[in-house]
Each structure stands twice: as structure tokens, then as C-alpha cells.
Amino acid sequence: MKKILYAALLCALFTTGCKEDEKLLFNEKARAELVSENQKAPADHPFSFVWGSDTRVRDTVFIPIRVIGGSAPTDRHVLFEQVSEYIVDYTYDNKGYIIDSTVTERTDKAIPGTHYVPLNDESIRPLFTIKAGRVKDSVGIVVLRDASLKKASVRLRLRLKENENFALGERRLQEQTIIISDKLEMPSNWNYTTKAYLGNYSAPKHRLMMQVVGSKVDDVWIAEVNKSQELIVYWRGKFIEALEAFNSDPANIASGLAPMREDPTNASSPLVTFPSRV
Structure with missing residues (x-):
């Protein structure tokens, strides 16, 4: 009988805890995150001006995004920032164990105003919109066709920023790189x-x-x-x-x-x- 009462008590506590978790989940601020089909961090997104008209000087790269916490009756906006990327080189001993590492910043970083429209430019704010009633949408990054892209690609590493509309989702789903070029990739x-x-x-x-x-x-x-x-x-x-x-x-x-x-x-x-x- 004691075992039955103990089990019933645990069940009641578990149910109460679940309800409290649900209350927290649905009362907290909505969260935005990027979309990954394979449950890993979003893959690099290559974009090349080589596809399309030779006279095109700018284009928009669309990135899928989703909301955790439900839709809203009004449009909401997300924010991005550009961050650096790093290369890690490892030094190994004669048994194959890592004994040291060197971290260097990548030098092929996209330049705002040259390779893309700055992320804080008010003219592109509408592209960062998640429409009313949606929990899945696409936001746009405007890329620019600089002459340097015919020789070498550049990398635009984007990271979501918290704002008045959204907190951040899973850490692995907060960043993605657009590789911008004017050649085959x-x-x-x-x-x-x-x-x-x-x-x-x-x-x-x-x-x-x-x-x-x-x-x-x-x-x-x-x-x-x-x-x-x-x-x-x-x-x-x-x-x-x-x-x-x-x-x-x-x-x-x-x-x-x-x-x-x-x-x-x-x-x-x-x-x-x-x-x-x-």
C-alpha cells in the first residue's frame, strides 16, 4: 500500500512539474532560430553571381528561419550581426595526440558596403520580417557584386541577435555562413x-x-x-x-x-x- 501511495505521489509531483514547465514555456519570450534539416548546425550557403544576368549588381539570399513559441498577430523582425570565423590548426605528437593548437581569424571576411548591404541599413529591414501568423519564414540578405568576387569568394558569417521580438533558440542554430562569389563554387x-x-x-x-x-x-x-x-x-x-x-x-x-x-x-x-x- 505504501508503494502505491509513493508512486501516486511521484506521479502527482511529475504532473505538477510538467504543468509548471508548460506554463514557463508558453509564457516566455518567443525564440528565433535558423533551420537545419539534418539536426546539425546550418550548412554554409554558397551564392554566386555566375548564375544569372551579367548585368546584375545585387541580389538577395534567403535564409529559412523558424519561431519557437507560436505565431503572432503582427509582423515581427529578427536581427543579425556579422561575426568572425576562425581556423584551428593542431600540432600532434608521434603518437597522434594533440599537444598544441593555433587559432587564427579567417581573412576572407565579407566587407559591409562592398560585398553586402550592411545589416543595420533601414532599407533592408523589411527583409528581416517574419510575417504575422507564421512560425516559419525566410529572411533576406542583400549581397553585392564587387569585382573582387571574380577572383576569390568571401564569407559572411551571420549570427542572430536578441531583440524586442525574439530571444535566441538553440546555440547551434544561431549562426550560418553565406559564401559570396562571382565564379563557380x-x-x-x-x-x-x-x-x-x-x-x-x-x-x-x-x-x-x-x-x-x-x-x-x-x-x-x-x-x-x-x-x-x-x-x-x-x-x-x-x-x-x-x-x-x-x-x-x-x-x-x-x-x-x-x-x-x-x-x-x-x-x-x-x-x-x-x-x-x-
Whole structure:
């Protein structure tokens, strides 16, 4: 009998505690966080002006965002700030154990006013809006087409800031990097599956693939072919045919373009290849 009373008491306490937690949860300030499909930190978001008109000088990159704590009857705004990124280099002993590390700030940081419209610019405030009645939306970052982007990409690391509308959600969902360029960039989801079937990434390979596909070969395209072994093997066969045709073209051979290399400016660079046994 004592055991039954003890269990009932625990149950009552647990129920009361749950109700208190629910009260706190729904009475606290709404929280904003970025969206990740794989339960990890949001992946880098590559954006290149190479897709689209040559005369385009600015564009908007949209980032999905969600609200914890319910919708609201009025529009709400989020705030972002730019933060630095760091590279950590480790030193190991002869047994493979870490004995030291060096932290350096990345130098490819996007410059406000040059590579993107400053985040505190009132003209873009409407892009940071979560519409009334929504708990999921997209906010926009305006990127600028500077001439330097044809030579090297830059990185805009964004972090959500608390404001009058929102507190912050999970720490791992507070930051995301936009990679801004005006040249071909490796799709962010060129992952283990892609490498297994299509091999290492290089810009010449990317251009060849686009010629064969006849349109963009970007994150969306890679995501689709990664879903189907049949589809990715089909396209790989087409790419191999195109590569063989390029390498055997007398004009390409005479000009030194063939065989195609990962770095066309380096005669000792690895050849562009596609796996054939997977």
C-alpha cells in the first residue's frame, strides 16, 4: 500500500512539474532560430553571381528561419550581426595526440558596403520580417557584386541577435555562413555520396557537367541526383562521354586544353576524372 501511495505521489509531483514547465514555456519570450534539416548546425550557403544576368549588381539570399513559441498577430523582425570565423590548426605528437593548437581569424571576411548591404541599413529591414501568423519564414540578405568576387569568394558569417521580438533558440542554430562569389563554387552538398559517384570537385569538371546538363549544377541538382543511384549513374555516364570527347578533340589537344586538368593553369595538376566502378 505504501508503494502505491509513493508512486501516486511521484506521479502527482511529475504532473505538477510538467504543468509548471508548460506554463514557463508558453509564457516566455518567443525564440528565433535558423533551420537545419539534418539536426546539425546550418550548412554554409554558397551564392554566386555566375548564375544569372551579367548585368546584375545585387541580389538577395534567403535564409529559412523558424519561431519557437507560436505565431503572432503582427509582423515581427529578427536581427543579425556579422561575426568572425576562425581556423584551428593542431600540432600532434608521434603518437597522434594533440599537444598544441593555433587559432587564427579567417581573412576572407565579407566587407559591409562592398560585398553586402550592411545589416543595420533601414532599407533592408523589411527583409528581416517574419510575417504575422507564421512560425516559419525566410529572411533576406542583400549581397553585392564587387569585382573582387571574380577572383576569390568571401564569407559572411551571420549570427542572430536578441531583440524586442525574439530571444535566441538553440546555440547551434544561431549562426550560418553565406559564401559570396562571382565564379563557380562547389555545391555545399557535394558530400560522400557525390564524391563516390562523381569524384573530386573542380571548376573545369563543374563547367563540363553544366554543359552536359544544360542548366545549373547547384545544391538543388546535387540533392536530386544524390537521392537516386540510377540517376547519378546515368549522368556520370554522360559526363564520362563528354570528358572523353573533350580530351580527344584535336583542337583541344593542339591548344593544350586537353587532357582536362583540375587546374588548367598547372600542367602537373591532377587530371579531371570520374569514378567508374561504383
